[in-house]
Amino acid sequence: MADADLRVKPDWGVLTGIAFTFFALGVTVNVLVLERVGSEIKTVVAAIVVNSATSELAYLAVRDAGGSVLAALIAGWVVASRFGLLAAGLGGRLQVGRLHRALAGLQSFDPNVGVAVQQPTSHGVMRVFWMVTLAMHAGWWSGTFVGVFLGNIIGDADRLGLDAVFPALMLAVIGNLLRQRQGMTAALAGGGLCAVLVPIAPAGVPIIVSLVGAAIAMRVRVPEGTT
Amino acid sequence: MTWLVIALLAAGVALQRLAGMFVGTALIARFPAFERLASLIPAAVVSAVIVQLTFxxxxxxxxxxxxxxxxxxxxxxxxxxxxxxxIVAAAAVTAFIRAAFGL
Known part of the structure; x- marks a missing residue:
């Protein structure tokens, strides 16, 4: 299948879907963080400066399980390592100055990088990256506000199925990559390795090891004229 | 979660992102084979995130x-x-099953 047929095009439907997902994520994560931190201000500041919901959750999960602050911090850092990998994937497609590059690196998440790297030109990558980033932040901030200040009204967010929203978004983001032989191989290998390692490896490690899936996919032969 | 913990968590996450953007990208530039590898990273890593969030x-x-x-x-x-x-369908189906079966 040709490249032109495979790109996720960030129209209003896509951007609305991403904003809605991050709204749901902002609500669910910040209700949980507030429960454990007990301070609205700390919850909001953590959401702003940590800029990684999974890191916050990993830190709190280790502390909940009786782990030390250091162990919890390491878990929080390790689960964020995928953002470094994604930033590296994005960086190779950018032709911008160092400051712009640093800002893009600091905003590297799964959906914005996942959609941006599917664009054919460096300009398209940059434009789409920031469009998706804006949609993500609009959803995340409104969700954070609702989660922190109105969370008691919403009650149990899982009851609304909001915990299925983020994996569904992720699937939609890589959906077109799955139509390519190498993309499908990378996804199956990465996901499979993660599933095998989750019960036996420390938090965050399965995500890092999933990178091997990309290396395995490199060995798949690509028919001429396809991607 | 103290203010110091929030600062350390934030610094560690930001440093990894910057390292990926500058060091990772430099490696890709130096070794061209890494470019195709880098383009496959989102599929592998995002798929692992899906597995983790679903299973x-x-x-x-x-x-x-x-x-x-x-x-x-x-x-x-x-x-x-x-x-x-x-996205809405995923949430609706999950919520429906929970409500229907009292999970």
Missing amino acids: TSKSSLVIDERLAGVAVAGFLVWRRAPMVVT
């Missing part, structure tokens, strides 16, 4: 209502449904 509870593998929601999302992605429809 895990703490450090155990589980099959629960989320799988039904994500399976519906997979079908809709395959049928090229709009993203927002895919």
